[in-house]
Amino acid sequence: MSRNYFFALAGNIGVGKTTWTNLLSDRFSWHPFYEKVVENPYLSDFYSDMSRWSFHSQIFFLTQRFKENNQIQNTRKTCIQDRTIFEDAEIFAYNLFRQQIMPERDYLTYRELYDSMLSSIRYPDLMIYLRASTWTLISRIRKRGRDYERRINKEYLAQLNILYDTWIHMYAQSHRALIVETDNFDIEKDTGRLKEIIREISAYEHQLELFPQLSTI
DSSP states (O other): OOSOOEEEEEEOTTSSHHHHHHHHHHHHTOEEEOOOSTTOTTHHHHHHOHHHHHHHHHHHHHHHHHHHHHHHHTOOSOEEEESOHHHIIIIIIHHHHHTTSSOHHHHHHHHHHHHHHHTTOOOOSEEEEEEOOHHHHHHHHHHHTOGGGGGOOHHHHHHHHHHHHHHHHHHTTTSOEEEEEOTTOOTTTOHHHHHHHHHHHHHHHTOGGGOTTGGGO
């Protein structure tokens, strides 16, 4: 291949992006880029006081995602990314602003930085959007048991879901995207459905050499 392929997993909090990243990167030897949640020094403070720490937390995520994108552009390995820079800005930061949690001054500064980054980032070859209902997200968040996530309420998740659906619709008009409904799909157990999805992904790329283990799923 003349260059690496770049897959990205998009989706709301708790939808299962990290599980998907683990499985696909292990199965096909893709290089994973995981969301730096634990490493974010502001995240616990953010969930305690969103207005105070929203800008700090979002700047951390934006910076990390931009660094990852640069690494993806400078490698020949096929990569898979757990959440994208687009979601940071178009969904999470925007939601904080429209709910008057992030002050306008901070949001405009954040947005100016994000817009300046767009001209130099690489878009994924395929965006895989994992969709789930609010109640499914709540169930999965409770199951994984992160202390700081216990303060996330269903209204916050529901609003993010609305923004996600709007965003992916717009994104798919000019870039390749695959939507996967996950409410009744356990990726670790439903190997038949997983195999179907992998075939859909491979069909987008027309590069079956990316999936040498497809028959073993």
